[in-house]
Amino acid sequence: MRNVWLPAVCASVVFASLASPGPARAEDTITIGMTVSQTGPLNVDSVAQLRGSEFWRDEVNAAGGIKAGDKRYKVRFVTYDDQSVGGRVQQLYTRLIVQDKANFLFGPYSSGLTATAAVISEQYGKIMLIGGGAEPKTYQLGNKYLFQCITTADYYLSGSIQALKARNPHAKVAFVYSDDPFSKAVVAAAAKQAQEAGFTIALQESYAPSTTDFSPIINKIISSGADAFLGGGHYPDGATLARQLYDQKANLKFVSILVAPDSPKFASLGPAALGVTVPSQWEPEVKFNPDFGPTPEEFAKKAYAATKVEPDYHTASGYITGLLLQHAIEQAGSIDPEKVKAALDKTDVTTFFGHDKFSTDPKSHGMQVGHAMVLAQWQMKSGKLEREMVWPDAAKTAALNYPLH
Amino acid sequence: MLDGVLVGAVYGLAAMGITLIWGVMDVVNLTHGAMIVAGMFGVFLLVGATGMPAYGALAPVLVAGFFAGIALYWIAIHRMIGQPPLMSLLATFSVNLVLIGLGTAVWGTVLFNVQVSLPGLSLGRYTFPGTHIMAAVLTAVIAGALYLFLYRTRAGKAVRAVAGNREAAELVGIPTTRILALSCGLGVALACVSGALIATLFPFTVLSGDAYQLKSFVVTVLGGMGNPTGALIAGIALGLLEGLATPFMPVSWTLVIEFVLFVVVLIAFPGGLLSVRLRRRAR
Secondary structure, X not given: OOOOHHHHHHHHHHHHHHHOOOOOOHHHEEEEEEEEOOOOOOHHHHHHHHHHHHHHHHHHHHOOOEEEOOEEEEEEEEEEEOOOOHHHHHHHHHHHHHOOOOOEEEOOOOHHHHHHHHHHHHHHOOOEEEOOOOOHHHHHOOOOOEEEOOOOHHHOOHHHHHHXXXXXXXXXXXEEEEOOHXXXXXXXXXXXXXXXXXXXXXXXXXXXXXXXXXXXXXXXHHHHOOOEEEEEOOHHHHHHHHHHHHHOXXXXXXXXXXXXXXXXXXXXXXXXXXXXXXXXXXXXXXOOOOOOOOOHHHHHHHHHHHHOOOOOHHHHHHHHHHHHHHHHHHHHOOOOHHHHHHHHHHOEEEEOOEEEEEOOOHHHOOOEOOOOOEEEEEEEEOOEEEEEEEEOHHHOOOOOOOOOO | OHHHXXXXXXXXXXHHHHHHHHHXXXXXXXXXXXXXXXXXXXXXXXXXXXXXXHHHHXXXXXXXXXXXXXXXXXXXXXXXXXXXXXXXXXXXXXXXHHHHHHHHHHHOOOOEOOOOOOOOEEEXXXXXXXXXXXXXHHHHHHHHHHHHHHHHOXXXXXXXXXXXXXXXXXXXXXXXXXXXHHHHHHHHHHHHHHHHHHHOOOOEOOOOHHHHHXXXXXXXXXXXXXXXXXXXXXXHHHHHHHHHHHHHXXXXXXXXXXXXXXXXXXXXXXXXXXXXOHHHHOO
16 A cells, blocks of 8 residues: 555645744734732732733733834733742843843832842843832932833822821821831931921831731830821731721821822721821822823723722833833834833823833933822722822812821 | 730740640641641631631631641651651651642732721720730630640640650550640640631731741740740740830840840750749659
């Protein structure tokens, strides 16, 4: 019998290769690499930031990709879990650059992890946009490829101090904060601003980020006679602090906690959440007229529809890193890193997120110099706990509830 | 200060678990932290699944912990009895790693919380949370029950006899292997129920056990290895120290003070500050 198998197999292979679409062309895709704290104490805020970035990616791909000159590039993410650990960030960003060949990078969440990732990205000359690292020191090291999309830590509590000063010019303030780079930077600047505002600093003390028993430090706050509290850290300790301040009836007139109260999850604290203010990079009620991209209202509605979670400022900052990169690529007409970098340096825009502009001073290259914070407070609205914008006065949606007690 | 005493009592209860196992079988149980976390998740899951009050979940957690302790004995400890101490350390450490690995795979490292709300007690400007008071009261009840068991029941006397002299206990017909398993069950049950109580006070993750295990070791050394009563008193004393120290120094320094005390006691009083062991009491 004649051997018919070999020609049949060859014919099958030929027909199959003609029918298949063939491998995707690498030049059709931009790879953006990042780590996400899928596990560890930074999980809540990091995943919220990722939600924003993924929402942006899905939107841009649905529209056909990013336009760069006469080409369109789809966006592909490569993400790894950094477990909220700096050592993992170092390994993973090296992998993203060397093995995964990421064209651009988004930073991890938190100032500590951002500082670590920045060492790697600068070493390899990779553009990295930061949506979750506010400590200014990272941007004062002569970096060239790092771009901070959010307000720096120095200004986080400025709104809280100004809002408090308008109601109590002689407030006695307790600064109690997590011993991490971000919170320390926030309070170092805020303490100076508080003194300039005429406040008395009744207590200024840090705690280990892993602290769960705040009763000794709350007793110190009570003993100090403070009537206002400013501080906290990230979600786990901030939420725990809010609950224990309530349980121990610290009876403060004003409470401003970093980060945690901006998460929709914070409402699960119930009465412990009521009256707590949070400095925020963005709130759904802001009224910015964007030069491009969605309006604040459009972003809030579409983000909720896409993610099924009320967007907080971490989600917004995840989205803005993508939007600003997209804008820079479109302005550059290319994905060439030097051209994109030049376009980012020229960025001076208003979006749903507010004004964004990067410093081009070599001593602080890439630091955000345009964006400003707002202050939100948890208040009862129609029997439900909701976040209202209470500062600045020009943009507020409700009056600050003061004093709380 | 009073708040420190309340929380310190719970730490003392956690330490009683380690010291009981050590006192009876000369084994340092490095699964202690994992068992504390197991108690935390036990109460969290029971409350979530059945809607029962958190304090109602303590009894099932205690019972489950007892049987887990017996299982631990047969899996990791039975063959290490009489071996060099490093062997039992390694065996229990391995089980600890397995448990933490499994826990991380299932729950990740996110924060969990058991919502408990009780009215507090206000004294002047200060309020002591109701949960802290309840935890201290329940600790006293459990410690009291343990005391009654050890000193008023045949099984308890057998535990003390084995702790005092295992060979002599065997000679008089005490089934020592069963008593060792029982003691391990009791020790782990105490770890689990202390974890359940801690869960009503503070949030926790799968990795929370290490910090409490470390505190348990400090308390155990202060109170005397093998001395459950000493462990409880030392836990209260440590809480008192934390309460006394924090008004005068940054809160982060209390850990430094605790470990300095730990080292001083190890050097100056190797048997612990209250070194009356189960073994001596058994005579």
